[in-house]
Amino acid sequence: MKLFKKTLLILLAVCLLFIAFLVFNTLTLKSKQLSFDAIEQIDVDPLSKTNFSNAIKIKTISPENAADFDSLAFDNFNVFLQETYPFVDSLLEEKTFNSYSHLYKWEGSDKSLKPALFIAHLDVVPVAEENLPNWKHAPFGGEIVNDTIWGRGTIDDKIGVVGLMESVELLLKSNYTPKRTIYLGFGHDEEIGGANGATFIAQYLKEQGVSLEFVMDEGGTISQGLVPGIDKDVALIGTAEKGFVTVELSVALEGGHSSQPDKETNIDVLANAIVKLKNNPFPAKIPEVVGKMLEYLGSEFPFTTRMVAANQKLLGFLFIAVSESSPQGNANVRTTTAPTIFNSGVKENVLPPVANASVNFRILPGESSTSVLERVKETVNDERIKIEIGGNFGTEPSKISGTETMGFEAIQKTILEVFPGTIVSPYLVIGGTDSRHYGDITEDIYRFGSVKLHKQNIKSFHGINEALPVSEFENAIRFYHQLIRNVSE
Secondary structure: OHHHHHHHHHHHHHHHHHHHHHHHHHHOOOOOOOOOOOOOOOOOOOHHHHHHHHHHHOOOEOOOOHHHOOHHHHHHHHHHHHHHOHHHHHHOEEEEEOOOEEEEEEOOOOOOOOOEEEEEEOOEOOOOHHHHHHOOOOOOOOOEEOOEEEOOOOOOOHHHHHHHHHHHHHHHHOOOOOOOOEEEEEEOOHHHOOOOOHHHHHHHHHHOOOOEOEEEEOOOOEEOOOOOOOOOOEEEEEEEEOEEEEEEEEEOOOOEEOOOOOOOOHHHHHHHHHHHHHHOOOOOOOOHHHHHHHHHHHHHOOHHHHHHHHOHHHHHHHHHHHHOOOHHHHHHHOOEEEEEEEEEOOOOOEEOOOEEEEEEEEEOEOEOHHHHHHHHHHHHOOOOEEEEEEEEEEEOOOOOOOOOOHHHHHHHHHHHHHOOOOEEEEEEEOOOOHHHHHOOOEOOEEEOOOOEEOOOOOOHHHOOOOEEEHHHHHHHHHHHHHHHHHHOO
């Protein structure tokens, strides 16, 4: 009995020490938030919102079918850039790629400083005809109603193109000369992979021997009410993005008449393979970039969540468990599996001679398209099924950019100067951006735009009723204006 009590006391003491260790780490967790004074807001030309409206009206759509590409719309956007921004057009060196993608070079006064590149894309996704009645205002009308600009591209991503051009035009008008050379790169086909836009811009810079201090693209936003446990606005700067690969599965067993089906048909075999993949997801983990996000947000969380953030190695499983309960959270902790296409059958009374399926995977940093393919083959484990990488394009996960760099710190400083009271954090971009093409000419790529996303608009920029308050558009100009000054002085 005494031995039992002694053992119990030892276990209790160990538990108390463990709890004390967790609490100590939580209470001593240092904030990574910096403090900068808000700057006086610059005046934005009232004509700027009209320029933005005019940009929205130009239907620079990237269609999946190349035959549907409307070259006239992109020609019109070329003219829009030239006529709307005469200082940029006349004072900056400009190069065009495949007729519609643009690279502007603003020569700096200090050649010892590595250049910075700001990129955005001028193409937008199509608007489905059946969805048109659900739009409150025409998707390509560029209407300004009650201080809100409506239309496709207001969030993704003509705000980047116009915001940068407006800010640079404003700086040029004031005779500003940066110390650091500044590049502006605008791709015209980001929504379909950037093969004819950003790819060519990046290759040109590489051939010129350009090594960039950093690249900044879209991808991160100012999150409002989307980070559980934090009421303040959270500026999420993407320091990495997931990879993208589509795996094609096909099976071709003998067909026949539906009145005499075999035990398994092509559809049966392929459907069972898809079920296996869905029932055996990639293992969940906290990747480095998400762990860094927890470090930056940890001190802002309520106590229990802060404890998890402060003790990731011991309590990370709790974060994973909570993350897995939502699509967004789940995408942060694992390579995701998404069957997107299933084709089979030609007639209702004919056993299909072949069945095909496409499964899309968004790959965590640390994994690769090769490891995805190997895992798919192991999971399906059926020699009757042909498994190979397919799809129109694919990309590996990006490198993870630093947070103690000139680029990240300049972006963080600018956010706090223009949007005081905002929390800043690195994060993992689960979609894809044009920045993926610039990894060979820089160590650091950051993905951030000053648009504020919340539950009401988060699905609009590839969906219905994409719109942006005029005040946010004007703040985007102020943000780029100040950021360019911060990185080039």
